[in-house]
Amino acid sequence: GAVVSQHPSWVICKSGTSVKIECRSLDFQATTMFWYRQFPKQSLMLMATSNEGSKATYEQGVEKDKFLINHASLTLSTLTVTSAHPEDSSFYICSASLSPAGYGYTFGSGTRLTVV
């Protein structure tokens, strides 16, 4: 149980275009979803916290107009990288907290974004 499905698993796009990444909770309701970014050989850096039905909370240094987060339902959160540039190339992972129903966190399988 507690599976988060993340799509696409990889995407290549041209500079200046936008890319949407979806995370869907399959068997539970994810009130809160977290979005992380991971550069090569580095750890997961929290980008934003997404709450269903309200605006996302962004971490310091993350441009909210560039990384658009939508959490319109209890089972779907999306991250759109707008006007992508090569420096946005990274591994993006979503995660959901299982609290208060349980403890721990479940992760999506990640999206490898390459901007050319």
Add this chain to the structure above:
Amino acid sequence: GQNIDQPTEMTATEGAIVQINCTYQTSGFNGLFWYQQHAGEAPTFLSYNVLDGLEEKGRFSSFLSRSKGYSYLLLKELQMKDSASYLCAVSNQAGTALIFGKGTTLSVSS
């Protein structure tokens, strides 16, 4: 501020035991997690400690001392497939995002 420290790299041989340390300073504490991550994949849950002491699960054990802000992950009978990055992460508060350390890359050789 929030700070989680762990060694960047470690090496070991097959069959050996390795201990990966993690120290943390966070504004709150609701548990410490260890994850294994292979390159290009999502993290895989290994262990969770919220009370002081040792949690054992097969070849993996994790220890926590809240007063010292310290944890370690112990891997026994190392196998080549254990070569991966090991991430220490702290939960400040139930339902909030995990804060990750930079990760320890473990290389196991024969």
